Amino acid sequence: MADFTIAHMYPHLMNLNGDRGNLLCLKKRLQWYGHQPHIYEVAVGSKLDYHNIDMIFMGSGSEREIKLIYQDLVSRGTDLKEAIENGLPMLFIDTAYQLLGQAYMDAGEKIIDGLGFFKFSTRRAKKRLTGNILLSSSVTGKECTVVGFENHYGCTYFEDENLQPFGRVVKGFGNNGEDGREGFFYKNLIGTCLHGPLLPKNPEIADFFIKAMVTRRGVALESELDDSIENFAREQVVKRKA
Amino acid sequence: MNHIRLILALLVGKTLIIISRLLGNQGSSFPGKMALRIYPGILSELAAQVKGKIIVVTGTNGKTTTSNMLASIITETGAALIHNQSGANMLSGITTAFIDKSSITGRKQFDCALLETDEANVPLLLREIDPGLLLITNFFSDQLDRFGELDTIINKIKDAVNNREIDLLLNADDPLTAHFQDLSSASRYYFGFAATSYDSYDSRENREGRHCVICGQELEYRRYHYASLGQFTCLGCGSHNPELDFTGHNLVMNPTIELMVDDLEINSPYQGFYNAYNVLAAAAAARMLDINKQHIQRAIANYQPQAGRMETFHINGIPAVLILVKNPAGLNQSITAVIQDQTYKNLFFALNDNAGDGRDISWIWDADMEIIEEEQNRIKHIVCSGLRSGDMALRVKYAGYPVDRLEIKTDLKEAIEHITQLECEKIYLLSTYSALFECRKILLELQKRTAKTPDRIPARG
Numbered sequence: 001m002a003d004f005t006i007a008h009m010y011p012h013l014m015n016l017n018g019d020r021g022n023l024l025c026l027k028k029r030l031q032w033y034g035h036q037p038h039i040y041e042v043a044v045g046s047k048l049d050y051h052n053i054d055m056i057f058m059g060s061g062s063e064r065e066i067k068l069i070y071q072d073l074v075s076r077g078t079d080l081k082e083a084i085e086n087g088l089p090m091l092f093i094d095t096a097y098q099l100l101g102q103a104y105m106d107a108g109e110k111i112i113d114g115l116g117f118f119k120f121s122t123r124r125a126k127k128r129l130t131g132n133i134l135l136s137s138s139v140t141g142k143e144c145t146v147v148g149f150e151n152h153y154g155c156t157y158f159e160d161e162n163l164q165p166f167g168r169v170v171k172g173f174g175n176n177g178e179d180g181r182e183g184f185f186y187k188n189l190i191g192t193c194l195h196g197p198l199l200p201k202n203p204e205i206a207d208f209f210i211k212a213m214v215t216r217r218g219v220a221l222e223s224e225l226d227d228s229i230e231n232f233a234r235e236q237v238v239k240r241k242a
Numbered sequence: 243m244n245h246i247r248l249i250l251a252l253l254v255g256k257t258l259i260i261i262s263r264l265l266g267n268q269g270s271s272f273p274g275k276m277a278l279r280i281y282p283g284i285l286s287e288l289a290a291q292v293k294g295k296i297i298v299v300t301g302t303n304g305k306t307t308t309s310n311m312l313a314s315i316i317t318e319t320g321a322a323l324i325h326n327q328s329g330a331n332m333l334s335g336i337t338t339a340f341i342d343k344s345s346i347t348g349r350k351q352f353d354c355a356l357l358e359t360d361e362a363n364v365p366l367l368l369r370e371i372d373p374g375l376l377l378i379t380n381f382f383s384d385q386l387d388r389f390g391e392l393d394t395i396i397n398k399i400k401d402a403v404n405n406r407e408i409d410l411l412l413n414a415d416d417p418l419t420a421h422f423q424d425l426s427s428a429s430r431y432y433f434g435f436a437a438t439s440y441d442s443y444d445s446r447e448n449r450e451g452r453h454c455v456i457c458g459q460e461l462e463y464r465r466y467h468y469a470s471l472g473q474f475t476c477l478g479c480g481s482h483n484p485e486l487d488f489t490g491h492n493l494v495m496n497p498t499i500e501l502m503v504d505d506l507e508i509n510s511p512y513q514g515f516y517n518a519y520n521v522l523a524a525a526a527a528a529r530m531l532d533i534n535k536q537h538i539q540r541a542i543a544n545y546q547p548q549a550g551r552m553e554t555f556h557i558n559g560i561p562a563v564l565i566l567v568k569n570p571a572g573l574n575q576s577i578t579a580v581i582q583d584q585t586y587k588n589l590f591f592a593l594n595d596n597a598g599d600g601r602d603i604s605w606i607w608d609a610d611m612e613i614i615e616e617e618q619n620r621i622k623h624i625v626c627s628g629l630r631s632g633d634m635a636l637r638v639k640y641a642g643y644p645v646d647r648l649e650i651k652t653d654l655k656e657a658i659e660h661i662t663q664l665e666c667e668k669i670y671l672l673s674t675y676s677a678l679f680e681c682r683k684i685l686l687e688l689q690k691r692t693a694k695t696p697d698r699i700p701a702r703g
C-alpha cells in the first residue's frame with residue numbers, strides 16, 4: 001500500500017456540472033487497488049509543493065469564477081509548466097483546459113490571456129455546444145471508446161497541427177464542431193470538455209492516470225477491478241440516440 | 243378589432259382546453275400557445291381583469307409546493323383564484339390557466355392570480371403582467387444546460403423588477419438574494435429560519451452561492467440550515483443575512499413538520515427541511531396578503547403531498563414513498579430525509595435524461611451521496627432504473643455502497659416490481675421528472691393488486 005495525493009485546484013470555485021465526480025472516481029479506484037488516496041485542496045493563495053503530489057485535477061467554472069482564480073493561476077504558471085514537462089498526471093476540464101492555451105476570445109476580440117503553454121486558442125461560439133459525446137481515444141496506447149456530456153461555449157482551435165487531441169469525435173461537437181478533434185493530450189496531461197463526469201464512465205482513462213501515478217512512484221498495480229457497471233453505463237450512452 | 247381577436251383567441255383556447263381534457267391532459271400549455279398566436283395581447287388583457295393581487299412564485303426548488311400551498315390557503319378564504327399547473331409554467335401554460343377560468347367575453351373578474359414560473363421566464367412574464375408580489379423561494383444551480391448561468395438569470399429578474407412598484411418576498415438565508423439589495427423602487431421582505439436543531443456547521447453540499455455576490459469573497463457560515471441556505475457573513479465586505487420580516491422557529495420534524503412562523507403555530511403533513519422552507523414561504527406570503535391565521539393553519543395542515551412530492555403508496559402493506567428529484571440540492575435533501583428515517587429500507591432510483599429532466603445527468607455527482615456509505619446497514623438494497631440507470635448505479639457504487647446489494651434494471655415496471663419483492667420495512671423511490679408519472683402509475687397498480695391479494699399470511703402458533 002502506498003499513499004497518493006491528488007491536488008484539487010480551486011474545489012469550491014472550479015466545479016461545474018459534476019466535475020468532482022472525477023476526483024471521487026480516482027479516490028475510490030485507488031482504494032480498491034489497495035492504496036491510500038489523499039485529496040489536497042488548493043485554494044487561491046494556498047501553497048502547492050509539487051514534490052508531494054501525484055496528480056493535479058482542475059474542474060471548470062463560469063466567467064465569474066474564472067475571474068476569481070485567474071491571477072492566482074497565472075502566478076503558478078512557471079511551476080505548473082515544469083510539472084507538465086516532468087510528466088505529472090493532470091486532468092483539466094472545459095474552461096480549465098481552455099486556460100492552458102494562448103487566449104480566450106469573444107468574436108475575435110481577446111478577453112483574457114491563457115497560460116500560453118500550448119498553441120491553441122478558444123473563441124466563444126454563437127451557440128452552446130451541448131449534448132452526449134462519443135470519442136475514440138488512444139491515449140492509453142490502445143484505441144478505446146470514451147463517452148461523456150459536453151456543454152461549452154468555447155470553441156478551441158489548434159494553431160499547431162502537431163498537437164495531439166484527447167480523442168477523435170465519433171458523435172458530438174468536440175473542440176469546435178468542425179475538425180473532429182476533442183480535447184488535448186500531452187505527456188500525462190489531458191484537457192477535455194467532457195463532463196459526464198469523464199472518469200467514472202471511462203475506467204480506462206481513470207486507470208491511465210492511476211497507472212501514470214503508480215509508475216512514477218515505482219509501485220505496481222497488482223489487482224484488476226470489476227468494471228461491469230462502468231461498461232454498462234458507457235454502453236447505455238453509446239446506444240442513446242439523443 | 244382587438245376585442246374580436248380576443249374573443250376568437252378565447253374561443254379557440256377554450257375549445258382546445260376541452261379537447262385536451264378529453265384526451266386526458268391536465269395542465270396543458272398548447273391551448274394558451276395557440277391563443278397567443280391568434281392574439282398576442284390576450285395574457286395582459288386577461289390579467290387586467292384581476293382585481294386583487296397577482297402573485298408570481300419562482301425559484302429553483304420548492305416553487306411548486308410553495309405555490310400549491312399558497313393556492314390552498316387563498317382558496318380557503320373563499321377567493322376566486324387563477325392558478326396555473328406546475329407542468330405548464332411558461333407563458334403559454336399561464337395563458338391557458340387564464341383562458342380556462344375566464345368567461346367567453348374575457349370580462350369576468352377575479353380576486354387573485356397565483357402564477358408559478360421558472361426563473362428564466364420571469365422577465366418575459368413581467369412584460370405581460372404587473373404582479374403585486376414576487377416570491378422567490380431560493381436560487382440553486384439547476385440544469386445549466388437549459389437556462390445558462392444563474393447569475394445572468396438573477397440579473398435579468400432584477401432588471402425586470404427594477405423601477406416597478408412590486409413587493410419582493412425573498413429568502414434571507416440564501417446569499418444570492420443579496421443581488422436585489424440595491425433596487426430603487428421595489429420593496430423587499432424577507433423570510434428565513436432562526437437557529438434550528440437540524441442545522442449543521444459543515445456543508446459539503448452545493449457550491450453555488452458560497453461567495454459574496456457583492457465583492458466575490460468567500461462567505462463564512464455560522465450555521466447551515468440546508469445546502470447553501472444558512473447564516474453567513476462576508477469576510478470581505480461584511481455583508482450578511484438581511485433582517486427577517488417572517489421568522490421560522492421552533493422547528494420539529496418528527497418526521498412531519500411543526501414550526502412557528504413568528505407567533506403562528508403551523509403543522510404540515512410534509513417532511514424534510516426543504517419542505518419546512520416551503521411552509522415558511524407560503525405562510526409568509528399569506529401574511530403579506532393579510533390572510534387570517536386560522537385560514538393559514540387549516541389550509542397548510544390539510545394540504546397533502548402531491549404526486550412525486552413524498553406521496554406514499556402501500557404495497558403488500560409496506561409503505562413506498564415516491565419523491566421527485568431534479569437537481570443536486572433536491573437529491574441531497576431527499577437522501578437526508580431517507581437517512582433520517584431509521585427503518586430498514588430499500589432504495590430505488592429512476593434516472594432519465596429526456597428534455598424534461600435536463601439532458602445532462604452530471605448533476606448526480608454534485609450531490610453528497612456519500613452518506614449512503616455511512617448508512618449502508620439500514621439500506622438493504624438499491625435498484626437503479628431509467629434511461630440512465632447505469633450512471634445512477636455508478637454514482638451509488640462510487641459513493642461506497644456495496645455492489646452485491648446494488649442492481650440495475652432499466653425497465654421501470656420490472657424494476658419497481660422487483661424492489662417491492664425484496665425484503666424491507668419501507669421503500670423510497672426517487673425519480674426524475676419524465677419517469678415520475680410512470681412510476682406513480684406502476685405503484686398505484688401494485689397497490690391495487692396487493693390490496694386484493696394479501697400475500698403475507700402471518701404464521702400460526
Ligand SMILES: [Zn+2]
Binds near residue numbers: 455477
Ligand atoms: Zn462581500
